Amino acid sequence: MAETRLIQGRYQLLDRIGRGGMGEVWRARDESLGRQVAVKCLKPLGPRHENSYLRVLRERFRREARVAASLQHRGVTVVHDFGEHEGVLFLVMELLDGRNLSQLLEDNKQHPLPVPEVAEIADQVGAALAYTHRQGIVHRDLKPANIMRLNDGTVKICDFGIARLGHDIGFTARLTGGGVAMGTPHYMSPEQIAAGSVDHRSDLYSLGCVLYEMATGVPPFDMDDAWSVLVGHRDTAPRPPSELRPELSSPLERVILDLLAKNPDDRPEDAAELVRRVAEARRAEAVLPQVPQPPVRAAEPRLPAWAREMTTGSKAVGTEPPAPVPPDPAAALTGSWTAGTHRPARGGGGTERPPPPATLLTDLTLRQDQALRLCGEGRWSEAGELQRSALAERQRLLGADHPDTLAARHDLAATLGRLGHFDEALREYARTTDGRSRTLGPDHPDTLAARQESAHVLGRLGRHFEAREVYAAVLAARERTQGPDHPATLRCGHNLAFSLGRLGRLEDSYRMALEIAAARCRVLGADHPDTLVTRCEVAHVLALLERRRDALRIYREVAAARSRVLGADHPDTLAARYEAGICLGRLGRAAEALDIFRTLVEDRSRLLGPAHPDTLRARHAVGVNLGRLHRWEEALTEARDVFAIRARVLGADHPETLVSRREVAVGLGWLGRWPDALAVYRDVAQARQRVLGADHPDALASRNDEAHCLEQLGRSAEAVELYRQVAALRHSRITARERSV
Incomplete structure (x- = not known):
């Protein structure tokens, strides 16, 4: 930051007097009051970091500001001001001599x-x-x-x-x-x-x-x-x-x-x-x-x-910050790992494993750091390969159940999940859970964290009943060991409410989400991002329960809070606006919804680009609401444009591409072009059967679309046969699900 930098037209930065993990401290002059102060600035971060990571750092800095500004004691540093200037968060404190x-x-x-x-x-x-x-x-x-x-x-x-x-x-x-x-x-x-x-x-x-x-x-x-x-x-x-x-x-x-x-x-x-x-x-x-x-x-x-030979840190002395050191994995130091000797390797006959060379451990830590940087840049495949090799080396050097080995396995599982390799991720989380249960205990927070992540992966695999079982067990353990209001407990409760909703238990999901939202509001604050996430889940379930006016009210309140806390352009703020638009459309207020979605298309195009999936979702909603306003020529043009971009960016058989393809058929039907609509409906049905399976709800819905189109063309016998096939497949699916439950 330049020495001549003026923050908010008031604080003139003069020279840097300190540096730490969160940012820098500058001696500055308060031009308004004519006094010298200390200004702590959060380090500017590059675009390679994920929005969630940036949000976490900013939320942590704001928490520091709010906490520090509330303290008034001669033994505590006085905080005068805090805010944000050109994307840099700052805290103004008394200058100590x-x-x-x-x-x-x-x-x-x-x-x-x-x-x-x-x-x-x-x-x-x-x-x-x-x-x-x-x-x-x-x-x-x-x-x-x-x-x-x-x-x-x-x-x-x-x-x-x-x-x-x-x-x-x-x-x-x-x-x-x-x-x-x-x-x-x-x-x-x-x-x-x-x-x-x-x-x-x-x-x-x-x-x-x-x-x-x-x-x-x-x-x-x-x-x-x-x-x-x-x-x-x-x-x-x-x-x-x-x-x-x-x-x-x-x-x-x-x-x-x-x-x-x-x-x-x-x-x-x-x-x-x-x-x-x-x-x-x-x-x-x-x-x-x-x-x-x-x-x-x-x-x-x-x-x-x-x-004895591991070297990762030094005590805090000196006026200059210490040289960077690898992240300390000490949180896992519990139980038998602090006994008198290192555990033998599996199959080692009970002999003590020799201490690994410090240079190898340092190299492994550097490789792990490199993998984390790759994750931050969205280069998940490269990160996964690096994590996989580092995990194998840690297991060889330290043993399968060493805390570092298990932490590396947990990181690999997370990366596999981001890559969509859910079966592999589930296996790695299971191995992590088993190892941590043996060494830390089944109720240790790290063990519960691995179990909770495995439940998330089960949900991504569509195995919602199993996910619910795991979430319920982890929630009971967290309530017993960490208390009902611990943020980790509330996070698990949120996940359980989500899982209940995906199982169709909407009333149960609503009650639990409402309870978690109230607890998070009490513990974390009404505008905390976690509180707002749970309020969004409450609104989502309300919409499914046909209580769309209540859902709309909550989405609007969440959008306003996120705009206030995170900024108007934050992805979470835009997401709440999007959901409010969905509610408006389904309430028959298509003109209002159209205005929201057109504004969202502009904002997301500016922030993310015109071909980003989120931008295309907003454009798809524009087309849908044009149709609700009976502006079918415009709606058909919009649907075709979005379909073409999605096919190019996501692939022809991607679920969102097929949704746009179906919207093309809807527009053709409303314009009376039923033969063209039938061809498109059949393409969509065949693709969904191929990708999702013949009895998947989306595939069945497409077959129903096809039957409706046949009716419009006067081909009633074919339509009836198709309806019969769909009913049989749906009955088989329901029976199979009931047996599994």
Whole structure:
């Protein structure tokens, strides 16, 4: 971003003072108030990223802004303003004059801070956390780089960028994708590492790690790789800091060690109790004068053999951001994977698998990153090949049930699903589920995630009854282990409502979708994208129940909310407008529907191109509503144009191409050209039988169209025979479905 950049005609960017995963921080001048401020900008992203990915990043940034702007405490960075300028989201904060704790340690050549300063930091940060926790906000990424000590001695917590509202547990974790725990390895709580339930006591553990480092010069688990650090947090008691810093007072040491308790119940109850205990420790005995000494490094705890040579991260120190490191897969570190030795390979006779070379693991991680980039660019086939080879190598090096192997298998399954290879995707999800059930347990969130994805694939295969069974089982497990209002539970409930609708259980689907929409509104907010998705499902089922006026009202409300939150040109906003147009057409308000669809054609042509499937859907709807207005010559021309483009772009036998082909026949019939219409209807029926099967509902509908056309031509005997064949096929299909149920 250029140094002369002016944001919203008010904030003049002067120089960059920081950079992180979410964006950059600039020193800027507020031209309106004549003061200097800090402006955090979300990194501009290229067009290669999918809209859903961009939406997630923007929603996460907006959440940061809303949360941070609500905080008013001397120990928390003040947020003045936030907004969006030319596609770049920004947050305006007070400009702090001081150094963060990482910089203080570096300035001190990694020697510990004076003990009185450690106690003062504990007191001020504890008071700030007591305030934020009362607001229901958990920071989740407390570390030295996020704590500033100003030149006047004030200590402030910065960057609530991954803060989580206490009543909204799960939202931010979902935004990270893939179930990967957020946070910095040297300061993560055991419950974060295990991807478990996280509350305010996780911040207390992270503060304990910070205070330990300030008091000794090193974090409590100071190994060279992230895996070893994470295993230490989970299974190893920290070395008492007084062994590294003899002059540390016993009461203050007790406070630090209690903060580092593995079980959240064994830590101080809340930050207010921490502040009280720090005050007692400061009163209990005079703190001895600090004599700077080189820190003594803690002995490395006993770790699994497979973890000792893995290198993926470093602690947060220094003024410049650390070099990029591969994504940390630590969220899967649970259960037997933190035992004393690495599991043997299958068929290995129970012998310990030698630790894989770090260079091979690094190469695998880089290949996995490359595959993710290919996915982001829509190059799914190339990504799948890369993921398949990386999976085979991980299985050879680490074993079939290693968390990394299972995560790679999960990613491959997702890619196969995007490619439409649903049978293969289902097999890979089943293998992932089996492996995670053995190593993590059947109710672990990662295991449930794989089961839930398998249900989605079953639905794509048309196996809706099986999908419903899986969704129902996963929902029961999530309610039992994560609670009924956890976002993952609500997501599963949404999927179950969808599945019920596809099974024709419309009343059940409606009731469940309505319940999930209300819960998501309560937990996530009325305008949250997930809430709006479920409201769309409510509207969809209402339309199927012939309650189209109610459906229209909801679609319009969703379109307005999405326009407000995501923007008028966002694909989800346009999709809600499209559904509103469908409702209008079916309510007999074809002129209003025609106006909506023509505007949609213009917007989608501008944003996506004239031959994009979504643009063509809007053009098809234009033709349909021209027909409803009895403008059949125009409708026939539109149908033929859309059919020709779809045949070229999607293929002659694609379902949407055949829908347009049928619309041509409808227009010909209304214009009295029944022989031409019959030829087209027969082409469509034959194609659908060939592609979908003779008893598929769409194929049967086409045979009915053909019979109706024969009647119009006075060929009643042929029409009756065709109706009879259709009735027999439909009866056979219904009987077969009832037997399967």
